[in-house]
Amino acid sequence: MRSLYFRVFVIILYTVALSSLLGFYVSNAYYHWKLKPLHDAKLIAIAEDARTFAEQYPEAVGDYMRNAASLGYQIYLTDRTRREFYFGHAFRKKNLAADVRDRVLAGDVYHGIAHYPDSPFLTGYFENGLRNTVGVPLQISGENYAMFLRPDVRLQFGELRVFFALIFMFTVAFSIPSFLLSTRYLVQPITQLTEATKRIAQGEYKIRLNTNRRDEIGQLARHFETMSRELARSDLAKRDFVANVSHEIHTPLSSIQGFADILQQPELDDATRIEYADVIGQEARRLAEMSRQLLLLSTLDHADGEPLDKREHPLRRQLQHALRLMQWQLSEKQLSVKLSVPPSLTICGDEALLLQVWTNLLFNAIRHIPDERSISVRAREESGACVVEVSDTGDGIPEEQLPHIYDRFYRGDGSRTRFSGGTGLGLSIVQAIVHRHGGTIQAFSRIGEGTTFRVTIPGL
Template identity: 40%
Template structure:
C-alpha cells in the first residue's frame, strides 16, 4: 500500500515532468512559428552583407576574406557547381548538398535553407550542423558566378551556452526534487501525527498531545481532533462511572436475594419468617426488574433520533391501560384514583411514553399512604400536551 507521502511526492514529480514537457512542446511551437523565420531572415541579411562587401571591394582576396568571416563564428561553403569548392570557418557535420540547390543559387536566387530545412517539431533542429541548414547567395568571382552558403557556427556561439543551460537544468531538477521531498514531508507529517494519535486512542490512551501549529485546513483538522479526543475522554469517564454505579445497583438486590434464598433453604424457619423472606425476595425481584427496564430505556434513548419510533399515540388510552394493569397495586393500598383525562393525541414512541407514565404512577403509588388519593389530569393546548400526577403522600 502506497503511503500518502509517496503519493504526494510522485504526484509532484509527475506535475514537474509534465510541466517541463508541456513547456518544451510550447517552446518548439514558438520556434517553428516565430524564431525559425527570424533566424532565416537574420542570417540572410548577414550573407547579403558579406556578398555586398566583397562585391564592393573586388581587390580583396576572397579566400582570406571568407576565412576572416569564418573566424568570427560562421561556417561557409563556396562552390562553382563543379569540382572547385572550399570550406571556411567551422566544419559542417553533414556536407551533402543537392545539385539543384547549388544551381538555384548560381542562377542568382537566394537559398533560404534555414526556413526550408526540415527540422521536425523540435527546436533542436536549429542546432543541426547540416550544410542544407544554411543561407545561399550568389557571388561574382573574376566575372564568374559562384554559390556561397553561410550559417552561424553552433559550436562557437552556443557551445558554452548549452553547457550553462544544461547545468541550470541539472541543478534545477535536483533542487526541485529535494524541495518536493521536503514539502511532501511537511504536508504529511501532521497527518502521520493524527494517525499515531488515533492508534493511541484506539488502545484507550486519551492523553495524546498534538503539536500541530498550522492555520490551514490540516491545522483545523488537528484542532477538531484534539477537541474530539477531549469529548471521548469525558464520555469514557462517564461510561465507566455509569458501569460502576449500575454494577453496584444490580449487586445490591442480587446479594439480598442470594442471602434470603439461602435462609429459605433452612428447615428451621417458621411459616411467618418464610413468608417475610418471600416478600423480601419479591420486592428485590421487582426492584431488579425495574433497574433492568431503566437500563433498556436508557439504551433506547441513546440511539440516533432517526432510529426512534414516531407514531400517533392516544395518551388517554395509554393511561387507562396502565391503570388497569396496575389496579392490584393501588387497590391493595385502598388508594382512590381521580381521573380527568381528555382525548389527547401526540407523535412519539409509544413504548417510551408508556414507560414514563408507568414510572410516574409507580412512584405515586409507592409514596401514597394507605387510603390516600392520586389525581391524574391529561389535557392539551394549541401546541403542547400536559400530564399532571399528584399524590397525597409526603413531599
C-alpha cells in the same frame, strides 16, 4: 516496505521530471510552429544584405565574409565547378543535397531552416549541418555562387550555454536537499499521527499533537485530538456503564437472595413471609424492567441507520393513551394533568417507540415531583415539525446536573434510589428514540419552578 517519506520524495522528483519534459515538448512545438519561420525569414534578410554588399564590392568579399563569420555566423560558398569556401567554424555535417546547390545557383532561395523536419524532442536550431541553413544566389564579377548561412551557436551562445548548464546543475544540486526537507515537513505530522494511532490502539487516549498549523494537516490533527477525547470519554462511559449495570443488578439480586434465605426459616409467621415475598417480587420486577430497558437500548444502538416504520398518527390519541397507562400513579400522588394538544395535529414516526417516549417522560415527571402538584402536556406544529412539551411543577433540576440527565444510570440526587421505582435508563431511552427519528430533545429547569422537556420530531 517503502515509507511515505520515500514515496513523496519520488513523486516530487517524478513530477519535476515530467513537468520539465512536457515544458520542453510544448516549447519545442512552439519553436517549430512559430519561431522557426521567423528565424528563417530573419536569416534570409541577413543573407540578402550580404549578397547586396558582395555584388557591389566584389573586391572586399573575402574580408566581408570573414568579418561576418567573426560576428557569429557560419558561411559556405560554392560555384558551378564545386569549389567550396568556408568562413567561420566548420560545419559538423556536410549534408547538403546536390540538387539544392544547383537550384540556388540557378537563382532559387533555399529555406533550410523553415523546412527543417519537425521533431517532438529535437530542436533543429542547434544542428550544425549544411541542410540547416538558408541559401541565396550570389554573383561576383560575373560568376554565379550559392551562399549558405546559419548562426554560429557556439560563438553566439558559447558562454550562455555554460551559464545555463551551471544554472541547471546547481538548481538540481540545491533542489534535492530542498525536496528532502520539504518532504520531511509534509510527512512528519503524518508520522506523528501514525504513532498516535498506535498509542490509541493500546488504550492511551491522552494524545498531544501540533494543532497550530492552519492547513489541512493542522485541521486533521485537531480532529484527531477531538476523536481521542471522544474515544476516552466513550471508553470511560463504557466502563461506568458496566460498573453501573453490575451494581444495579447486584443490589436487587442480593436482596432477593437474602430474603429468600430468610423465607426458609420455619419460625416465620405468615404476615412476615408475605411481606418478604412481596419484596422479592418487587426486586424481580425491577430486574425484569431493567433487562427490558437494556434490551431496548441495545436494539436502538445497533439499529442506528436502519429505516423506521414511520407513519402519521394522531398525536392527541397517543398522549391520551400514555396518560391512561399512568393513571394509577397520577391518582396515588393526587396529581392534576392539563392536556393542550390540537385534535388535528399528527406526528410522523414509529407509534410504539413514540409511545415509549411519552410514557417515560410522564413517568419521570410523576416520580420526581411532590404530591398534589400538576403536570402539563402541550403540543404544536412549528416549521413543519411537531413540538411536544412535558412540564411539571416540581422542585426542578440543578443546572450543573442538566448535561448528565441523559447518561445511563445517572441519578442526580440521593432521593433517586432504587426504591423510587426507576432504573436510571428512562431519559437515555427517550433521547435514543428521538434521535432515531431525526429529532431533538431539550430540558429546561429552574429550582423551585419545575422542569420542561421539549421534544421536536420532524415531519415527512
